[in-house]
Amino acid sequence: MLRLPHPAWLDMIAHCLAGLPEEACGLLAGDPATDGAVERCYPTTNVAHSARLYVVEPRDHLRADRDADSRGLQIMGVFHSHTHTDAYPSPTDVAQAPDPAWHYVLVSLRHDVPVVRSYRILDGKIHEEQVVLEDG
């Protein structure tokens, strides 16, 4: 399960909409002791600048990792937008998923209302998980 506080959800959606027509991406951090509870959203630059690919800017990642660490948090997942397809991991997403402990959040902007779904990717297999929006 992914527990997403409302401010982090808003930051994520806003970053994805602002990134159009390109895919947008960012990192999610939470307390390692409470698996699945997001506490902060770190929007990052997509250095691929593409509507079909994303690459998290490595220095943005380092900054997010350090900031999370200084707050006792840990990067626990990544989000990115699919601008014209559903919120489901593509073969590219699965092939490049770096960490089986991470939550992979997809934001589909295919329709007027953004759709957010979350997955775990273990040994190349996709497992959808529940997303719970919480007051933040």
Place this chain on the structure above:
Amino acid sequence: MPVEVRLPTVLRPHAAGSSAVEAQGATIGEVLGDLTAHFPGMAGQVLTSDGSLHRFVNVYVNDDDVRYLDKLDTKVSDHDVVSILPAVAGGAG
């Protein structure tokens, strides 16, 4: 000389769960060689079979990505902090 190497969560199980370890070397290549000699489970995830940096990781000296420095020849010295993070990428394809 020893430098601190900060590990991403995905590599920590190979180092008994540690988030940071010490490794020896005067260049990033030497540091990563020492690291993978001590923790062989990391070897295939950090360096490729021909000894170059794996494309699925990013390695930093302090604030700088070594791909924009001298890659594996990037020099390190006392008090430098080496960080390894996964390269995060994907997309609709």
